[in-house]
Amino acid sequence: MQDKIETFKKILESVHCVKNVDDAVSAVLKKLLFCPFCSEYFTDPPALKDHIQKDHPDRLKSMTIRVEDHEVDEDSETIYICPHCHFAVDDNCPSPTSSIIDHIQKHTKSIDPTARISFQISNDEKLIQKYVDGKVENELFCCSFCTDIFSNRESLLRHISFKHSDIDPENVPYETMKLIMDCARDFPTVKKAKVKYKSTAYSF
Ligand SMILES: [Zn+2]
Ligand SMILES: [Zn+2]
Ligand SMILES: [Zn+2]
Incomplete structure (x- = not known):
C-alpha cells in the first residue's frame, strides 16, 4: 500500500500542466499498466509481463489451428x-x-x-x-481480447502488455481509484500555492 502511494506521488511529481484533481488522476492512470486479467497494475512493462506469466499462465497457452x-x-x-x-x-x-x-x-x-x-x-x-x-496445422497463441494470433508465447505476452494494459477510468477498482484520488488531491493545491506566491511577488 505504502509503495503504491509512493509510486503515485512519483508519477505526480513528473507531470506538468495539471490544473485540477481530475487532471492529476488521469495523469496517473495514463502512466499505469493494468493487468487485463485482474486488478493489479504496474509502472513498467517487464513487471506486468512477469506478473502475467506467474499469475495467469493459462492465458498464454497455445492451441492447434488449421491454416x-x-x-x-x-x-x-x-x-x-x-x-x-x-x-x-x-x-x-x-x-x-x-x-x-x-x-x-x-x-x-x-x-x-x-x-x-x-x-x-x-x-x-x-x-x-x-x-x-x-x-496445414499450426500451434498458435491467441489473444483472449482481440483476434490477433502469434507463433510464440513471448509475442503474445508482449502484445497483451502493449495493447491491452490501458484501462477505461470507469473500470478502475474502487480501492485503487480512492488511493490515486487521495494522492492527487494535495497535488494541484501545492501547484496553485506556488502560482499565487509568484504573482504576489510580481506586483511589488
Ligand atoms: Zn493479473
Ligand atoms: Zn489482443
Ligand atoms: Zn500471418
Whole structure:
C-alpha cells in the first residue's frame, strides 16, 4: 500500500500542466499498466509481463489451428509463408513478396512496429499440396481480447502488455481509484500555492 502511494506521488511529481484533481488522476492512470486479467497494475512493462506469466499462465497457452486462410493454388511452385500464422501466398500472385509483407505488417503492428520483417520461402511440393488440401496445422497463441494470433508465447505476452494494459477510468477498482484520488488531491493545491506566491511577488 505504502509503495503504491509512493509510486503515485512519483508519477505526480513528473507531470506538468495539471490544473485540477481530475487532471492529476488521469495523469496517473495514463502512466499505469493494468493487468487485463485482474486488478493489479504496474509502472513498467517487464513487471506486468512477469506478473502475467506467474499469475495467469493459462492465458498464454497455445492451441492447434488449421491454416484455412491462404492463397496457394494447385499449380504453385513457390510459396511465401508468414512466420506468425502460416498464411501463405504462391507465385501466381502478381507480387507475392509485397503481398506477404503487407500481411506480416498487420501482425507486427500489434507486437512491435519496429520489428524486422522476415518470411519463409518454400518449394516443398508436399507442403504446397498440404496447403491446397487444407491440411496445414499450426500451434498458435491467441489473444483472449482481440483476434490477433502469434507463433510464440513471448509475442503474445508482449502484445497483451502493449495493447491491452490501458484501462477505461470507469473500470478502475474502487480501492485503487480512492488511493490515486487521495494522492492527487494535495497535488494541484501545492501547484496553485506556488502560482499565487509568484504573482504576489510580481506586483511589488
Ligand atoms: Zn493479473
Ligand atoms: Zn500471418
Ligand atoms: Zn489482443
